[in-house]
Amino acid sequence: MDFEALWLTLRLAGCTTAILLVAGLPLSWWIASGHGARRALVQAVVALPLVLPPTVLGYYLLVAMGPLTAPGRFLMRLFGHPLAFSFSGLLVGSVLYSLPFAVQPLVAGFGAVDRGYVEAAEGLGSSPWRTFWRVVLPMSRASLLTSLVLAFTHTVGEFGVVLMLGGNIPGATRTLSISLYDLVQDGNYGAANRTALVLLGFAMVALLAIYLLPSLRKMDGRQADVVR
Amino acid sequence: MSGSLLTVKSDSLLTVKMEHRVGTVALNVSFALTQPWTVLFGPSGSGKTTVLRTIAGFVRPDAGRVVYGTDVLVDRETGVFVPAHERPVRSAGQAARLFPHMSVRTNVLFGSGWYSKPDEELELADQVLELFHLGGFAKRMPRDLSGGERQRVSIARTVVSAVTFGGPNTALLLLDEPFSGLDVALRDELLAELRDWLRRWKTPVLSVTHDVGEAFQLGAEVIKIADGRVVQQGPAGEVLAMERRRLMEQLQAGGMSLEA
Numbered sequence: 350m351d352f353e354a355l356w357l358t359l360r361l362a363g364c365t366t367a368i369l370l371v372a373g374l375p376l377s378w379w380i381a382s383g384h385g386a387r388r389a390l391v392q393a394v395v396a397l398p399l400v401l402p403p404t405v406l407g408y409y410l411l412v413a414m415g416p417l418t419a420p421g422r423f424l425m426r427l428f429g430h431p432l433a434f435s436f437s438g439l440l441v442g443s444v445l446y447s448l449p450f451a452v453q454p455l456v457a458g459f460g461a462v463d464r465g466y467v468e469a470a471e472g473l474g475s476s477p478w479r480t481f482w483r484v485v486l487p488m489s490r491a492s493l494l495t496s497l498v499l500a501f502t503h504t505v506g507e508f509g510v511v512l513m514l515g516g517n518i519p520g521a522t523r524t525l526s527i528s529l530y531d532l533v534q535d536g537n538y539g540a541a542n543r544t545a546l547v548l549l550g551f552a553m554v555a556l557l558a559i560y561l562l563p564s565l566r567k568m569d570g571r572q573a574d575v576v577r
Numbered sequence: 578m579s580g581s582l583l584t585v586k587s588d589s590l591l592t593v594k595m596e597h598r599v600g601t602v603a604l605n606v607s608f609a610l611t612q613p614w615t616v617l618f619g620p621s622g623s624g625k626t627t628v629l630r631t632i633a634g635f636v637r638p639d640a641g642r643v644v645y646g647t648d649v650l651v652d653r654e655t656g657v658f659v660p661a662h663e664r665p666v667r668s669a670g671q672a673a674r675l676f677p678h679m680s681v682r683t684n685v686l687f688g689s690g691w692y693s694k695p696d697e698e699l700e701l702a703d704q705v706l707e708l709f710h711l712g713g714f715a716k717r718m719p720r721d722l723s724g725g726e727r728q729r730v731s732i733a734r735t736v737v738s739a740v741t742f743g744g745p746n747t748a749l750l751l752l753d754e755p756f757s758g759l760d761v762a763l764r765d766e767l768l769a770e771l772r773d774w775l776r777r778w779k780t781p782v783l784s785v786t787h788d789v790g791e792a793f794q795l796g797a798e799v800i801k802i803a804d805g806r807v808v809q810q811g812p813a814g815e816v817l818a819m820e821r822r823r824l825m826e827q828l829q830a831g832g833m834s835l836e837a
Contacts, residue, residue, distance in 0.1 A: 465674045469731075471661040472633055472668035472751075473688025473738045480662075483687070487678045 350543045353520050354528040361436070361524060362504040365443040369451035369500045372444075377455035377496075378481060392456075396449045403446065407513025410442050414514075434516050439524075442510045451500040458492020459485060495559050502555040506548065590781050591632070591749060595641030595651075599627050604638075604805040612798035614772055614782045616791070618817065619802035625785045626671070628802070629751050632783070633668040634661030646746050665744050668751035669735035673727035675719035681706070681730050682715040688738030701741065705733045708770055710763070725759050729767070732756075736771070740778040750775070752784040756791065765794050772797075789820045 376395070380388055398406060414432040415421045424432050432438035462485050470480040486493065508526040515522030517531065525548055532541035589609035597604045604624040617625045630636040631651070632643055637658060643651040645666065650659045667688065675684050682702055691698040706715060709729040719727060732755050742748035756764040772795060775782060786792060792799050792813045799816040801809045809816045 463674070465670065465672055466676065468635055468661075469670065469674035470676075470687070471635075472666075472670070473735065474662050474667065474690070474742070475688060476662050484676055488676070490678075 350540055350547065351519075351523070351525070351528040354523050354525050355547070357436075357520060357522075358505055358524040358526075361439060361443055362501045364440055365447055365504045366451075366497055366501045368440070368444050369447060370497065373448070373451040373455055373496065373500075374486075377452050378459055378485070380452070381456045381459035395452050398446050399449050403507065403509025404513050406446060407442060407510040410438070410445070410510070410514050414438055414441070433514055434518060434522060436521050439511060439515045439522050442514045443504045443507060446507055446510045447500045447503045450503045451496045454492045454495040454499065455489070458489035458495075461492075462488045491562065494562065498555050498559050502552055505551060591643070591645045591783070593628065593632060593641070593643050595628070595631055595638040595643065597624075597627060597631065597636065597638040597641070599624065602627075602805045604628070606802065606805070606807050608800050608807050608810060610781065610783060610798075613776055613779075614784070614795055614797040616795060616797045616799050616813070617783065617785045617802060618789075618792055618799050619787065621787055623802045624805045625787075625802055626753055629668070629753050629783065629785050632749070633666055633751055634659065634664050645749055648746075665742065665746055666749045666751060667735050667739040667742065669731050669753065669755065671753045671757070673719075673724075673731035675722075675727055675730055675734075677719050679719075680715065681711065681717050681719070681722070684719065684730060685715075685734045685737050687734060688741075690738070690741040690743035698741070702737060705737050706730075708774055709733045709767060728756070728758055732771075736775070736780075739780050740775075747778070747780050750780050750782045752782065754785055754787075757786070757788070761790065764791065768794050789817055789824055792817055793821065 376391075380392055380395075411433050412418065413421055414424055416425060416431065421431075428435075428437060432441065466484055466488065467480055470484045471477075475483070505524075506526060507524075508530070511522065511524050511527055512530075515524075515527075517523050517527055523531075525544060529541055529544045529548070532538075532544060589611050591610040593609075594607040595604065602622065602624050604627055606624070606628060617628060619625050627636055631638050631641075632645075634650070638651065638653065640653050641651065642649070642653070645664075648659075648665060649655075649657050650664055650666070651657060675681075676687065679687065682699075685702045685706060686698060689698050689701075691701070703712075703715065706712060709732065711726065711729055711733065714722070714726065714730070719730070722730065732752060735750065735752070739748045739750040756767060759767070768791065772782075795813070797813055799809075799811065799813045800807055801816050
């Protein structure tokens with residue numbers, strides 16, 4: 350098994366999840382706290398990676414980050430090298446690719462918190478910022494956990510975007526899923542087996558973590574509010 | 578009587594003048610608060626809760642103006658609309674809405690303005706819980722409380738937030754059917770204690786009820802609303818004389834049918 354690829358994969362998934370946490374919380378709260386054409390458009394864009402072939406996303410990012418476009422040239426000057434075929438480029442692709450997996454559970458969780466709780470907090474003089482951190486987010490803890498686990502796991506499992514955008518550079522862009530592809534191409538089925546098993550086991554454990562925490566789920570607003 | 582409303586406007590705490598359509602009710606009310614405790618009285622669907630929610634900042638009226646002391650909270654003509662959390666107003670809705678992940682004490686201190694004085698804050702919380710007959714409940718979680726207990730915690734929470742209000746003036750306390758689910762004996766006791774206690778803190782109250790007994794128990798100023806309009810304002814004994822007579826007759830009729 351390629352341990353360099355394993356380490357790179359975990360690093361990529363960790364950084365992606367951290368960025369998605371920071372960006373996903375305000376974005377999800379904004380989407381969940383209203384309706385309208387603008388929100389619908391943003392939601393559709395966020396959900397695009399769910400239905401788009403990953404190679405399409407990878408292709409556009411490859412073009413956008415290359416020397417053919419103005420933003421691409423700006424990024425090359427900023428970083429001193431093209432973003433494509435580098436870890437940073439891969440990170441950008443992963444964030445976009447896993448965005449719906451981070452945002453959608455949060456939108457569902459925030460949406461399930463009864464607006465009456467937000468009003469109760471505001472009626473006690475609590476600012477929207479404090480209300481979000483002290484009331485809405487704690488009442489959506491299970492959704493936050495789901496969001497983080499899915500974002501991480503989905504990044505670990507990405508293939509198409511990495512292949513288009515990152516190529517196959519050991520230590521920089523060769524993730525476990527690419528390594529598996531390589532091993533099969535080389536006919537190295539023993540190592541391929543071990544790599545596939547690691548990916549399978551990892552995904553299974555992560556999903557179990559989501560489904561095995563009903564105690565956390567009980568803290569969600571919709572469950573705690575059953576009585577009244 | 579209702580005519581005296583305009584003459585006392587100069588020393589009024591709160592003036593409300595609003596028009597608003599909700600469903601089939603066209604609200605068009607105008608009144609001023611002058612007494613420490615005022616009750617909005619009217620049948621369900623008369624628009625009482627909408628008036629309260631407008632003052633609290635959760636409803637933007639179609640037209641009108643809400644002024645508390647010298648603070649303009651709403652003025653549709655000049656476009657003033659102070660967000661709910663910035664108003665010198667503390668409100669409790671009909672449903673308790675205790676935050677399920679916080680203990681009773683944390684809930685009660687959620688809206689406290691005394692976070693820089695933790696000792697006084699804790700003492701006040703215990704004092705208010707005691708006032709609401711919830712002395713041993715501080716460490717319990719909302720899911721372990723009965724409906725009536727939750728309702729009392731919710732009122733206690735809003736009361737703490739109102740008396741610890743940090744602004745230059747005292748906050749206005751808004752209570753929507755505060756004790757509707759409680760048995761009459763407990764309700765009467767709590768109302769009397771709460772009224773005396775709030776008087777010491779100089780905190781004015783506007784509450785909503787459709788219960789004649791509650792209005793009488795408080796001996797409060799009553800604003801009677803029907804079909805979206807203020808029909809009368811004055812002391813409970815005057816404004817609710819007819820309702821009281823009808824209630825007595827009902828009680829008597831009920832008593833006789835029991836005897837028969």
